[in-house]
Amino acid sequence: MPPKPKDNIKKPTQIATRPIISDSSLLRIPENAIEGYQQRILTDIDWTLLEKAFRHHKLNCERVEISQVSLKEALKKKVESSILRGFLDESSTLTLQDQWELFLPITLWEIEKFANSEGMICFQNNNSITNDLVKLIRKAVKLNDREILRKELKAVDMLRINEAEITKLDCSLRDYKNLVTLTLCLNYLKDIDATVIPEGVRILELQANRISSVELFAKDLPTNLLYLGLSRNFISNDVESLASLPQSLTVLDLSDNDIYNLNSTLDVLVELSNLTSLLLAGNPCSVCAGYARATLTRLPRLKCLDNREVLSIDRVPELLEPHPDDLRSAYFYFTVIRIMSVPQPPKPEKGATTTFHVELELPLLDSNRRNFLMYHTNESLIQMMPPPEDDIWHIPSSMTTSKIVNPVRDDETSIHESDIYHHLTVKNSRQICNYTTFESNKIQWNKVMNFQEPTVKIFCPDLVALRDTFRTVVTIKLVYTVTSTAKQGKTEKKSVHSMKMPNEQIAVLATVKCSLSNPDWSQISQHFHWDDTLGTEEAIHWGEGDLTAVQYSQAPVKTPKGKPQADAGSSRQSPPDNLTCHFAFGIETLRL
Template sequence: MPPKVKEAVPKKPPPPVIRPPISESSLVHVPDDAVEGYQERLEKGIEWTLIEKAAKHHNELSSRPGIRTRTFAVALQNKINQSILSGFLNQESDITLEQQWELLPITLWDNEKFANEEAKICFENRNNITNDLIKLIKKAVKSGDSEVLKRELKLISILRVNDAQMTEIDESLLEYKNVVSLSLCGNFLSNLNGQLIPTGVKTLELQFNRMSNLEAFVEYLPTELLYLGLARNLLTNEFIEPLARLPYQITVLDLSDNDIYHLVPLLNTLAMLPNLQALLLVGNPCAVCHGYARTTLMRLPLLKWLDSRQIMATDRSEEPFEPHPDDLRAAFFTFTVFRIMSAPQPPKPEKGAVTTFHVELELPLLDATRRKFLLFRNHESLVEMLPPPEDGDWDDVKMPSAILNSKIVLDPEQSSHESDIYKNLTTKNSREILHYTIFETNKVQWNKVINFQEPAVKIFCPDLTALRDTFRTVITLRLIYSVTVTGKQGKPDKKSSHSMKPSSEHRVTLATIKCALRQPDWSQPSQHFHWDDSLGTNDAIHWGDGDLSVLQYSQAPVKVTKGKQDTDVGPSSRQLPPDNLTCHFGFGIETLRA
């Protein structure tokens, strides 16, 4: 009797995705009647990361009016004059090459042993024109002729003229015929003539410049070019079409941290590059949309690396996939509180009062109401007060007796130091609108290990530029303890038919934490941060690629399996919570997975 063949069980259709409606008038669109200078007001008070501050500073320098023209030849000479080469190439110096050579170790020693980190970075930047500068100098010293050093510089294969305020390249660059790797990062370049780049260049780095229109630039690039770096320029969807005409051999393309908003037109352009294996798009608005990674991997099947992450077989979907249009123009920002541990136990509340803990999150760039407010209104502050209540006896700034009563009972196990912070309660003014920027988690009761729902905050973001910029900021978190007293029905009086004591909330901030965010990684659900009060700072520690969510804590003694030592206990095993206040957070965006 033949064996029975199992019938294929039909797969259950995936549950429908709930997508909030997206207005056809994009939030990125700026109407004609917008208030002048609204963009500066929008970013006022935003704390940017150190990298973003540096980028904004460079952008201000390069866009200021009246910048003087500085060619490649002038920029390179200035770099040489600031480097250790200057003494060996100075024809007017009375010091011989041998004497300069004897002084060189002192210069290197002073920089290595006595310079601070900032000075060391500056020294390295001034002397990174090429590799093995000491070797070139030594060869000239042996010959006793500085002309040898000049000739050797023209034969180098690696040339860097970075941070030199260069505005254009000239024909002097063609004198470096052996250059294979050319770096012109951190300059003011906006239009480049590809004919002035040595034909043997295979690596061309132009990060942190002013490149926008690539039409003329791509026509005469070296045919053997393998790597092109255009990160932190001014590229938008308007001028991406020339990318399809990059050299046939191009293998690595870095477009990160530009302003490319629409993903599909870009991918259609990049699909014309037959040898493209590595692509960097992180830091563009299109790279934070819901369907970014899955759509990119589908449209570019030969890609092996995306945003410095190797693409695994599990990252690609075997089934045909067509993204929903909304998945390419919106995303969800998620904030997760993995746990808060060892918060001081609060005093026992008076009858009728409820004590809770929650986390406040400031995200000014993600609030559409605030953006519209600043777009059209010429108001100095976003803090507004509602009209005063009709009931003049309602004074909501007074604490109820339940809070000021000196008979508050403390847990006898808590020290007086731990409980002192709870004596600093202030009244929350429920009639005040604070910046439209505060997002709150759910409120939970005290525990040695406090857990919140996941995600604690989830925000729909149809403005991809605002979402991208949020990951360039330093987010402020506050751990709040609050006491809520519910309103009670009082006895009627002569003036009114009834009397009501209003509900009131009183709170204290247990911790204020700063998290310097990084651009999201499509292969990681979120970026994790650790903070505890023993660090002595408000700055949280970025946890790298580590996963804080797998850690488990228990108030019971940790049991070690027989035959295993304490050091054999894995990271996911339960452990006792720390004695000091500790917080674990995560930030990310929801992405479509394969």
């Protein structure tokens, strides 16, 4: 008889285990936490240069007393600081022709030849009121009429008044009847009177102001407005009023605000029927695991999300709603892609081992640091235990001075010519650190060293802390460790009071700083390259390139005949001669 066919038994589907968000130490706030802990958590954070600038502006916006400055006053001040000043000055003894032939060329020449980068930026800002000021001046000079220049200035189609401390709009704006683009960035605008904005305006830029809600001015905006820029404002929970924005709107920039709830935001944005481009990057909601999937599913008309074109392959074929927890959390990860061409270490003493590892600090994602700062005000994060009372504690001379000798090989001479391994320090076992140093696995030396992937993985239910982490500079250290086993005598083994001698010596071989940026939903991670020929600790952001695609082989790479030698973009190449590090940062998202 033929064997009886086996019944196909379906294996039960494994349900992914999810951490309980409410139990996370990154969210828990004890009742007895000392007031001001939020500010302490943000102290001593190494922000990126761009973030420092915006935080400085934000502090100015949060001042209790801000001097009232109207748009008319700010524009007048801008004009007086620009090259227009002499041409509009009725009391000037110089004619328009003199100004054109003498004053203007000298001013432009001095800026070009002698201004530093800061002076150049200030000059450009003061003279960016509209496009091509020189063209406006030329026409007035040709007709020898200052009034022509005033009329031409009122007839421009683009008006830009940035960094002018404007707190309110006034009716003088109505005089610019041909206005199409109005840019009022880096001011102190909060409650806007949109009725004074000319009806012909199609592009309105209000980035980096004090706006927390659009409720008071949304309905009064020009009915044919196409673009509205509200990035770097104070918009957080009050998103319902976004539904009152003009239906003509095609591009809405809400990036770098504090919008946390993605679902409620998308519920409102679906009401904007012509919206084809949306920017939400830099908000806490944009770093949740289900951000891209939920946004592209709920807003099927989007052609561009966070300045990235939405392709057909980016859309989920079926309506797969993310799990609710995927809109409230994500995993942060750090990966050491590879480290190459570390100088070969000398041979250790008998009984000692040598290893390499990578370590870094992520203060905003560090629950130990957070919990300590909840209950301490001015104390240092580093504390020292008192020294032992007896005299048994001592550091042997073999641990304080390096006695490492170079290896002797039959087939090669020592390639180690650096003294980086001769500056070892003993780890202080009395030091208590109230923060976490995240470390990779420890490995032996190799020409190309690969570490466990991901090197660090952290569950993040605090989306604000996760968002802010990508606004910081992360310092990574490559550490060399010599571990020795201290032998004890017979009497020491029997002694209860004998102390364990320190048995680790370390040397930091490289310190690398990576300036992170907002995660890109269309890319898995952001990659960084550093090598010791750069002459700086700053790593290079690899742009849209993928460093994992480059393969290195210690065997000689043969170049096929007729083809050029391997370049940086080839898939397989020999390791570089100098110390090189490749790192990656990202968040684990639901793939589309």
